[in-house]
Amino acid sequence: MPTPPRVKMPSATSIVARSHPDHIIGVDNTLPWHLRTDLQHFKKLTAGHAVIMGRRTFESLGRPLPNRLNIVLSRQIFDDCANVKWAKDPETALLLADVHSIFTLQPEFFIIGGEVIFGEFQKYINQFWLTDVYTGHMNGDAKFDYTFLPSEWRTREEREFPSGEHDDFSFRITHYARRKFEHRMRSKEEFMPTSSHIIDRLEEWSEFIESQPADDDALADHPTLF
Numbered sequence: 221m222p223t224p225p226r227v228k229m230p231s232a233t234s235i236v237a238r239s240h241p242d243h244i245i246g247v248d249n250t251l252p253w254h255l256r257t258d259l260q261h262f263k264k265l266t267a268g269h270a271v272i273m274g275r276r277t278f279e280s281l282g283r284p285l286p287n288r289l290n291i292v293l294s295r296q297i298f299d300d301c302a303n304v305k306w307a308k309d310p311e312t313a314l315l316l317a318d319v320h321s322i323f324t325l326q327p328e329f330f331i332i333g334g335e336v337i338f339g340e341f342q343k344y345i346n347q348f349w350l351t352d353v354y355t356g357h358m359n360g361d362a363k364f365d366y367t368f369l370p371s372e373w374r375t376r377e378e379r380e381f382p383s384g385e386h387d388d389f390s391f392r393i394t395h396y397a398r399r400k401f402e403h404r405m406r407s408k409e410e411f412m413p414t415s416s417h418i419i420d421r422l423e424e425w426s427e428f429i430e431s432q433p434a435d436d437d438a439l440a441d442h443p444t445l446f
């Protein structure tokens with residue numbers, strides 16, 4: 221089957237944990253809680269995928285996330301290494317995420333923060349896994365203040381979790397999906413500067429992505445804790 225002139229690209233999904241009720245996501249470039257169950261959920265969802273993050277979030281992690289392609293945005297110049305690629309702007313980050321997803325035949329990649337990056341990529345994100353952490357009022361220097369309007373977002377799943385030995389606070393995970401997905405499209409020519417291998421792979425990708433279930437049906441396949 222010939223590759224169509226413009227091909228549907230992988231979809232962006234985001235994962236964020238914020239305090240309730242103040243929507244704080246970070247204090248002094250760290251996470252203000254430890255929730256092992258939520259981290260396990262994060263790991264399960266993102267394993268093997270490309271993850272896009274800002275330079276400050278990358279520093280806060282202390283090391284690249286294993287078993288994922290770490291795409292890190294910065295206006296500074298840094299050297300790439302095994303599973304870390306630096307992107308000088310959002311377009312470069314999206315191209316790298318697209319190439320990784322196409323090579324690994326995965327229909328989505330992840331935007332994992334922090335505040336600046338969530339703001340810049342918001343328009344591309346079709347699904348959110350939102351963790352509301354019941355901390356009570358708190359101060360912090362990074363926020364995720366977005367409101368999920370029911371007219372724009374459908375709630376797919378929601379579950380409450382208690383605090384416990386390994387989870388500092390009780391919390392709720394909600395899976396939101398856009399009522400109307402934003403599909404980014406690309407032509408073969410846009411991949412020319414990357415490598416000829418990706419051009420070869422595009423035809424297989426095109427068949428794969430066209431064979432995927434429609435947006436809403438595809439959501440049912442998501443790995444979840446539930």
Ligand SMILES: NC(=O)c1ccc[n+]([C@@H]2O[C@H](COP(=O)([O-])OP(=O)(O)OC[C@H]3O[C@@H](n4cnc5c(N)ncnc54)[C@H](OP(=O)(O)O)[C@@H]3O)[C@@H](O)[C@H]2O)c1
Nearest residue numbers: 236237246249250274275276277294295333334335336337
């Ligand atoms: N709770 C959660 O779910 C969660 C998730 C992730 C992060 N966090 C927290 O969020 C905080 C960090 O968030 P943040 O907003 O301060 O920083 P950030 O979004 O992680 O990173 C910002 C940096 O990304 C780079 N950048 C941003 N836009 C760019 C663009 N258009 N082109 C090129 N580079 C760009 C810049 O790096 P340079 O300065 O190098 O140019 C900028 O300083 C931390 O406290 C972290 O722990 C929380």
